Structure formats: structure tokens, C-alpha cells
Amino acid sequence: MSEIRPLPAVTVDRPWWRGATIYQVYPRSFCDSNGDGIGDLPGITSKLDYIASLGVDAVWLSPFFTSPMKDFGYDVADYCGVDPIFGCLSDFDDLIAKAHELGLRILIDQVYSHTSDQHRWFSESRSSRENDKADWYVWADPKVDGSPPNNWQSVFGGPAWTWDARRCQYYMHNFLSSQPQMNMHNPKVQDAMLGVAQFWLDRGVDGFRVDAINFAMHDPDLKDNPPAPLGNGVRTRPFDFQLKIHNQSHPDIPGFIARMRALMDKYPGRFSVAEVGGDQPDREMKAFTADNRHFDSAYGFNFLYAESLTPALVREALEAWPDQEGIGWPSWAFSNHDAPRWISRWAPEDSRTAYAAMAMMLFISLRGNVILWQGEELGLTQVDIPFEKLQDPEAIANWPLTLSRDGTRTPMPWMADAAQCGFSSVEPWLPLGVDHRAMSVDVEEADPQSMLALTRKLLATRSANDALQIGDLEIVEALGDLLVFERRSPQQHLICAFNMGRKDIAWQPAQPDRWRVIAAVNETTPSGLPAFGAKILEKIA
Incomplete structure (x- = not known):
């Protein structure tokens, strides 16, 4: 590889997040500090120096909130609490303080479309039809034959409705049945969610990544979804057989986003980025980031599930985000905690090193923010998790057609010669990749030709050249x-x-x-x- 010679930095007046590189950390799989096989907040804090050494601007933490972990934190039981497996609020405060000392900003996930069924709000809501939170979730009577109120299907398989004998009604869930859908049309629910955001802003977070925001509101008339036209892809779930017109993407969602933006504007320098999947992500991303009154940025799934990386794909993705007034700022991810690692999807096995170098240079050259998934800087591959060790509820429910998300969530390898590659002193919650020991951080730190060394050089090049950033x-x-x-x-x-x-x-x-x-x-x-x-x-x- 040729030597990279970054130019001196050019000072440009802009928000810190515009053109930023954001490093995503999945807390369960980053570093285990207490020997229980699960990563935690103190473990992350202990590795912040490493993250800062990459040259990134911010760290996005996937959920660490109190949760029964049916969907590994995306089923929140207490939005303002830290789950004991990850530590406590003081551990989070220590993490924030250390990050800020190092010049790193901290973004956290916000999950506004649903809670856990163990959240106290849902316990109260399901207790009767008359309580104060009776309409905080989406409830509906059965049809006359006792069947669900409409044909909506959940992402993880099966109907998007579960019968609850306490209320003698169905409740809606776009994901697991243990993730009941919030009624975000209700202003009181919106107020509660904004209160959650304010709690974390007051605690010092620098912004939010908002999960599945286009699922936040449904059609109150509960109209059936139409069937989806036949495509070339394999349908692995009933969810794939419908056009998701009425159970998501409601036109009132930008109104809530505007309320959230108004709150965040009271805290200078904060940043918001939305995850937007689905059938019409481009239209929704534009609506969710429009006119400097909504989210700052959004990212779709252009690259996350692409089977190959081609010039045509890059052109299509980039040209959807022209530099025009009123259009938001894009963010890009090649892989994340839900999507398989790109190096295994795209790189030919006999040219993996060369391909990875080219793809990483492309990544840092894109207009927008770069969201770097933990281990991407090492060239970690997707791990094939056997069925008996699967943790992912979606993969288990739809085995064998749905690719497990576990394969990208495996533990970070820190030291090649240590037990469990230095991630933990005991067997971790997911197995390490058999080829990941050779890609451990300490191995790549010692190799000036490693993927880690290249990533650092490329991120330095991006930081030193304002044309690449903005x-x-x-x-x-x-x-x-x-x-x-x-x-x-x-x-x-x-x-x-x-x-x-x-x-x-x-x-x-x-x-x-x-x-x-x-x-x-x-x-x-x-x-x-x-x-x-x-x-x-x-x-x-």
C-alpha cells in the first residue's frame, strides 16, 4: 500500500457533526470488565483511549438501558436506568467524563416506537381500559370472529397483534410480542419520550441515534396493508408479503420530530441521526431531516444489505442527497449491529486485503457522516453462529432463511494470546470468530500494513481535508x-x-x-x- 500523506487541517466554521466519523459500540460485545461474559460500560470506558486513537469524532452506544433483553436492549423497561449487566448511572457518568476529556462525543440510542412489555407504562396500560395510561399503547378490539383487527404482520414473524386477557383486546407490536407499540399519536406519550431525551441531555450526552423512527406512528383507522408485488428476493417472513403502508410511515411523524428538534436546540452542539428502513426510505429520510427543523441527519440501508458494492449503487445512494437548501445531511454505514459485515459480503476471499483497503477509502470519501461499526477498522469478518448458540430472536424464529444478526455482534478481539482474546475472562455470550484472533487489536497495532493502520491513516486524511468532510x-x-x-x-x-x-x-x-x-x-x-x-x-x- 502506498503511504498516505494527510495535508494540514483546514479550519472551517461548521457544526462538529457535519462530516464527522462516528464509531458504533455494541456494549454487550465490546469489553467485559467484570468477568460475566457480557461487555459493560466500565469496559467501554477502559477502551476509550483506543477509540480516540482511531481519529473518530464521536461514539454511538447501542442500548444499555434496563431491559429483559428479549431483543438485547431494544426492548426498554426503563429509559432512564442502566441495566445492571452493563453497570449503573455513575458508570455512565464516568464514561461521559472520560470521553469528553479525550475530545470524543457520546451519542446514545433512543427507541420511541415501542417499549418492553415489562415497562411500568405497559403494566398500567394493560390493567384496564380506564387507567391514566390506557391509550399509551395501541389497543384494538377483535373482529367479530375473534381474529386480530387487521392483517398487519410483525418484522420478526407472525401477526403484529397479541391478545391480552386483562383488557380483552389485542395490542400491536411491530417486532416481538414482548415489544408493545407505543401510541405516539398521544401528546402525553410524546411528552414522556421528550422527557426521556431531556434526562439524557441533562446528563451530558451529545446526541441521539433514533431507532426505527418510521415505525413510531400507525394509521389509527387500522386499515389492512395491501399485498406486496412479487420480487426476485426470497420472502423469509409474512412481513415481506405486504406493503407496509398503514402500520408505519404515518405523515404525523415529522411533527413529533420537530418537537424533539425544538428540545435539542436548547442544548447547543447536540446532534440527531435517524435510522430509516422500509419500502420508501429516501422519501422518509428527506421528510425527517427537512428544513433545519427536524433531525440533523438520517441513514438508510443502501449499503447495509447490499450483496455487492458497485459504482451504480454508490451513484444511486449519493445522488439521492444533493447539496440543496432544505435537504438534510446524510450519514452512511456499510455494516452495523443488524447487518452482516461488509468484508464478508463484498470482498473476494483471494483479494480480501486489497478489496478492504479500496472499500475503506471509498467509505471515508463519501459526502456525509461515516458510521464505523466496531471491528470494521480491524477487517473483522462475519461469524457463522451455529443454531444451538444463536441468541438473535429473529434468526431463531425464522431459521434457517433469516441471516442471524449474531454473526456481526460477536465480541471484539483485543489480545491474540489472551483467553477469549482479551474480551472477557470467561466464555462470552457469543462465540468469537475463529479467524478473529489473528485480527486482534494488539496484532494489528504491531503491523504497519494492517487494516487498523490503514483505517487510522484514512481517517486522518479525511480530518485533514475539508473537501472530504463537508x-x-x-x-x-x-x-x-x-x-x-x-x-x-x-x-x-x-x-x-x-x-x-x-x-x-x-x-x-x-x-x-x-x-x-x-x-x-x-x-x-x-x-x-x-x-x-x-x-x-x-x-x-
Whole structure:
């Protein structure tokens, strides 16, 4: 790999989050400090120096709230409490303090579409039809034949309705039956959720990643969803047979987001990013980030489940976010706690190192925020978890067609020669990848040619060049295996070129003597890009 020579940083007046690199931590799988096989908040705090050394701007923590862990924290039983397996509130305060000392900002998940069925709000709501929280969740009478009120299906399989004998009604759940749907149409429920956000803002968090926000409101008329047209993909769940028109994506959702933005604006420097999946993510992401009155950013699933990375895919994703007034700022993720690791999806086994270098350079070159999933900087692969060790409720329910989320959630390998690779002193909650020991942090720290070393260099390049962080983007070419785009800011003009295929491509910019290479991988030449070659050039005249 060619040496990367980052330029001196250019000072630009902008919010800290615009162009930021955000490192996602899954607390259960990051570092176990107390020897129970499960990662925790003190474990994360002990590794913040490592995270800071990567050159990232912020850390996003997946849920650590009080939970029965049916969906591993995305079923919240107390939004303002820390689950004992992760520590306590003082541990969180210590984490915040250490992060801020290191110049890292902390983002936390917010789950507003549903709670755990063990939340006290749901216990009260289900107790009768007359209590103060009777309409805090989505309840409905059965049809005359006793069947559910409509045909809605849950993401994890089966009807989106469960009968409750206490109220003699069905309650709605878009996910597990133990994750009852909040009635976010109710202003009191919105007030309660904004109170949760304020609790954490007062505690010092720097922003939120908002989970499944397009599931937050439903059609109160409970109309049936229409069938989805037949596609080329395999349908693994009843959920896949419908167009999700009425159980999600309600037009009132942006109104709640505007209320949340008004609250966050009282806390200068805070940042919000929404997860938006579903059938029409582009339209919803625009609505959820519009006009500087909603979320700051959003990310969809453009890359998260893509079977291959192609110039056409990149072009489609990037051109959906033009630099125009009123359109929000995009964020991008190649993998995360729900999606399989991209290196296993995209990289040819016989060229994995070269491909990974090209893909990481592309990642840091995109216009928007980069969300780096823990272990991505090491080149960790997807782990094949045998059925008997699965923890993921979706994979268990839909075995064998649904790919387990557990394969991307396996523990971080810290030390190659330590028990459990230094993650824990005991057997962890998920098995380590058999090939991950060789990718442990200590192994890669000692190797200047490692994926870790490259990631640090690329993130330094991004931080040192304002065009990469905040510049506009224009696609120059996206044909076959060649992708070329320009990044421009008032101070700088860059061109980024990538060969995503195995065959050499002859390419150079117009007037090549007016450009200099500031970063390159896989031994590029002045006039060409070899297999998986990539480079970033700066205009000098």
C-alpha cells in the first residue's frame, strides 16, 4: 500500500457533526470488565483511549438501558436506568467524563416506537381500559370472529397483534410480542419520550441515534396493508408479503420530530441521526431531516444489505442527497449491529486485503457522516453462529432463511494470546470468530500494513481535508467497475477514483500535471488503477 500523506487541517466554521466519523459500540460485545461474559460500560470506558486513537469524532452506544433483553436492549423497561449487566448511572457518568476529556462525543440510542412489555407504562396500560395510561399503547378490539383487527404482520414473524386477557383486546407490536407499540399519536406519550431525551441531555450526552423512527406512528383507522408485488428476493417472513403502508410511515411523524428538534436546540452542539428502513426510505429520510427543523441527519440501508458494492449503487445512494437548501445531511454505514459485515459480503476471499483497503477509502470519501461499526477498522469478518448458540430472536424464529444478526455482534478481539482474546475472562455470550484472533487489536497495532493502520491513516486524511468532510460531491463516472467523483469546498478541490474490479483500468484526470496524490491504496500508477486500486488527488493549480 502506498503511504498516505494527510495535508494540514483546514479550519472551517461548521457544526462538529457535519462530516464527522462516528464509531458504533455494541456494549454487550465490546469489553467485559467484570468477568460475566457480557461487555459493560466500565469496559467501554477502559477502551476509550483506543477509540480516540482511531481519529473518530464521536461514539454511538447501542442500548444499555434496563431491559429483559428479549431483543438485547431494544426492548426498554426503563429509559432512564442502566441495566445492571452493563453497570449503573455513575458508570455512565464516568464514561461521559472520560470521553469528553479525550475530545470524543457520546451519542446514545433512543427507541420511541415501542417499549418492553415489562415497562411500568405497559403494566398500567394493560390493567384496564380506564387507567391514566390506557391509550399509551395501541389497543384494538377483535373482529367479530375473534381474529386480530387487521392483517398487519410483525418484522420478526407472525401477526403484529397479541391478545391480552386483562383488557380483552389485542395490542400491536411491530417486532416481538414482548415489544408493545407505543401510541405516539398521544401528546402525553410524546411528552414522556421528550422527557426521556431531556434526562439524557441533562446528563451530558451529545446526541441521539433514533431507532426505527418510521415505525413510531400507525394509521389509527387500522386499515389492512395491501399485498406486496412479487420480487426476485426470497420472502423469509409474512412481513415481506405486504406493503407496509398503514402500520408505519404515518405523515404525523415529522411533527413529533420537530418537537424533539425544538428540545435539542436548547442544548447547543447536540446532534440527531435517524435510522430509516422500509419500502420508501429516501422519501422518509428527506421528510425527517427537512428544513433545519427536524433531525440533523438520517441513514438508510443502501449499503447495509447490499450483496455487492458497485459504482451504480454508490451513484444511486449519493445522488439521492444533493447539496440543496432544505435537504438534510446524510450519514452512511456499510455494516452495523443488524447487518452482516461488509468484508464478508463484498470482498473476494483471494483479494480480501486489497478489496478492504479500496472499500475503506471509498467509505471515508463519501459526502456525509461515516458510521464505523466496531471491528470494521480491524477487517473483522462475519461469524457463522451455529443454531444451538444463536441468541438473535429473529434468526431463531425464522431459521434457517433469516441471516442471524449474531454473526456481526460477536465480541471484539483485543489480545491474540489472551483467553477469549482479551474480551472477557470467561466464555462470552457469543462465540468469537475463529479467524478473529489473528485480527486482534494488539496484532494489528504491531503491523504497519494492517487494516487498523490503514483505517487510522484514512481517517486522518479525511480530518485533514475539508473537501472530504463537508465538500459537495459530483459523480464524474460510474460505469462498469470505475467510480470517479469530485469533492469541492471553498478551500479545496479533490477527485476520488476507485477501481472496484479485478482488471486494471487506465484512468487519469484531465490535465494530470495539475493534480497531486494525497492518498492511494494498492499501488496505483500515474495513469492507471490496478485491481481494487483507489486514490484521492488534490488540484494544485
